[in-house]
Amino acid sequence: MQWETVIGLEVHVQLATASKLFSSARNQFGDTPNSNACAIDLGFPGTLPVVNKEAVRMAAKLGLALNAEVAPISHFDRKNYFYPDLPKGYQVTQAERPIFSGGIVEFEVNGVENQIKLHHAHLEEDAGKSIHGITPGFSGIDLNRAGTPLLEIVTEPDFRTAEQASAFLKKLHTLVQYLEISDGNMAEGSLRCDANVSVRPVGQKEFGTRTEIKNLNSFRFIEQAIEYEVARHIHVLESGGQLVQETRLYDPDKNETRSMRSKEDANDYRYFPEPDLLPVIVEQALIDELKATMPELDNQKKKRYVNELGLSDYDASLLTTDVAIAHYFEAVLATAGNDQAKAAANWIQTELLGGLKKRELKLSKNPDETPVKPVQLANLIKQINEDVISNKIGKGIFDTLMDSPREEDNAVDLIIDEKGLRQNSNTDELKGFVDEVINANQNQVEAYLAAPVEKRQKMTGFFIGQLMKKTQGKANPKVLNQLLAEKLQSLEG
Ligand code: ADP
Numbered sequence: 149m150q151w152e153t154v155i156g157l158e159v160h161v162q163l164a165t166a167s168k169l170f171s172s173a174r175n176q177f178g179d180t181p182n183s184n185a186c187a188i189d190l191g192f193p194g195t196l197p198v199v200n201k202e203a204v205r206m207a208a209k210l211g212l213a214l215n216a217e218v219a220p221i222s223h224f225d226r227k228n229y230f231y232p233d234l235p236k237g238y239q240v241t242q243a244e245r246p247i248f249s250g251g252i253v254e255f256e257v258n259g260v261e262n263q264i265k266l267h268h269a270h271l272e273e274d275a276g277k278s279i280h281g282i283t284p285g286f287s288g289i290d291l292n293r294a295g296t297p298l299l300e301i302v303t304e305p306d307f308r309t310a311e312q313a314s315a316f317l318k319k320l321h322t323l324v325q326y327l328e329i330s331d332g333n334m335a336e337g338s339l340r341c342d343a344n345v346s347v348r349p350v351g352q353k354e355f356g357t358r359t360e361i362k363n364l365n366s367f368r369f370i371e372q373a374i375e376y377e378v379a380r381h382i383h384v385l386e387s388g389g390q391l392v393q394e395t396r397l398y399d400p401d402k403n404e405t406r407s408m409r410s411k412e413d414a415n416d417y418r419y420f421p422e423p424d425l426l427p428v429i430v431e432q433a434l435i436d437e438l439k440a441t442m443p444e445l446d447n448q449k450k451k452r453y454v455n456e457l458g459l460s461d462y463d464a465s466l467l468t469t470d471v472a473i474a475h476y477f478e479a480v481l482a483t484a485g486n487d488q489a490k491a492a493a494n495w496i497q498t499e500l501l502g503g504l505k506k507r508e509l510k511l512s513k514n515p516d517e518t519p520v521k522p523v524q525l526a527n528l529i530k531q532i533n534e535d536v537i538s539n540k541i542g543k544g545i546f547d548t549l550m551d552s553p554r555e556e557d558n559a560v561d562l563i564i565d566e567k568g569l570r571q572n573s574n575t576d577e578l579k580g581f582v583d584e585v586i587n588a589n590q591n592q593v594e595a596y597l598a599a600p601v602e603k604r605q606k607m608t609g610f611f612i613g614q615l616m617k618k619t620q621g622k623a624n625p626k627v628l629n630q631l632l633a634e635k636l637q638s639l640e641g
């Protein structure tokens with residue numbers, strides 16, 4: 149039997165507001181446990197929550213970026229359940245009227261355009277966190293996360309492969325950072341995903357029984373978990389078994405999913421409207437403002453880089469997927485000029501990103517906090533273009549700055565002078581070196597002159613190597629090649 153996979157995702161985006169969804173407690177990861185939880189987050193009697201305007205703005209911003217319909221009026225509900233990390237016994241969420249509905253996410257998989265429809269997105273608060281293993285025999289509860297604003301994005305069951313699902317998540321990861329609504333840090337849980345998976349015989353219209361895999365927090369895990377789950381479904385069905393709708397957990401160490409609990413029905417949660425909160429009103433003025441101030445997003449940037457800067461699709465993708473890279477690139481061009489786009493792209497891809505990776509560093513959000521500042525890279529490119537230094541020396545200077553960053557905008561010029569790296573283009577001096585090298589290597593000269601033309605190109609490399617050694621790599625390669633060619637020509641019988 150041929151099976152078709154059906155996947156729908158529920159993605160939780162932790163919004164990067166300063167304070168929590170309903171209180172003024174700090175929304176900050178990694179602080180001392182229970183230092184950022186207040187009576188409102190814990191629903192103490194006598195407290196009243198107030199919606200964080202910034203969270204609403206952020207949600208609306210994403211909705212507009214995805215062409216969704218932002219609700220003029222949405223409201224909050226209580227979802228009741230008991231769990232140690234939820235001391236108030238209910239989670240405040242939007243069950244009936246979410247902040248936005250519909251919308252489409254477009255992204256590429258292996259060069260093919262994909263479109264996934266969203267069902268809706270709702271605002272909700274996060275719960276706290278159980279911590280095991282600090283005190284033997286006890287579990288701790290950290291309520292810093294309680295009340296943290298989440299936007300849960302629910303897709304239609306439009307995915308057909310695990311690869312599409314992870315590409316979708318990558319796209320959202322890119323978007324939330326462009327929109328500055330989340331840091332998108334998956335390791336810290338700022339972007340996490342539940343995957344609903346089912347299979348059906350190819351050609352069948354009805355969906356099969358689905359299972360939900362909870363809390364996938366890496367692009368790789370989401371793919372692996374779905375692939376495992378699809379294989380499990382097919383195996384159960386083909387051996388005559390029946391699937392149960394349930395929630396499962398993925399264990400990355402064993403690369404398998406395990407049953408966690410049978411799926412609750414919505415009515416198990418006794419949803420009812422949250423009586424302590426007013427409806428959320430999004431006025432047209434806010435929509436207009438958000439539209440007017442919408443930043444240039446990755447797709448638009450990519451198009452512009454191809455059409456206006458003449459970059460390849462590949463380069464443009466690489467520079468725009470991560471907004472920090474795009475900002476760095478644009479800052480380099482601000483000094484270097486748009487005609488240096490290709491050079492800047494090359495330097496960023498190989499030297500900057502490669503160099504950061506080698507040093508286990510991450511690209512900062514602020515381009516000027518990069519070990520090599522954009523203005524410094526622009527200057528480096530200029531000095532190479534003007535033959536002041538060779539490309540090779542340039543790479544050395546870049547590495548020097550990566551290891552010991554400097555504040556001065558003209559740090560490259562300073563290093564060139566301090567280390568005496570200026571390229572030698574002095575024809576007379578270089579001519580002298582060429583003569584010396586030729587005289588000192590008569591055997592190689594004879595071999596060269598005796599060799600057929602097609603072999604000679606390679607043989608000149610030896611002489612250039614000797615000359616570079618003599619000049620500590622500072623000879624202008626163009627001038628040097630020219631002088632050597634003339635010299636060898638003159639020795640021809
Ligand atoms: P619930 O009310 O149980 O949360 P929803 O109808 O809200 O269920 O769907 C949750 C997610 O599951 C959505 O992303 C949806 O696209 C997806 N989904 C629904 N049915 C299936 C199915 N048969 N196979 C795969 N995904 C599904």
Ligand code: MG
Nearest residue numbers: 158300302414
């Ligand atoms: Mg749901």
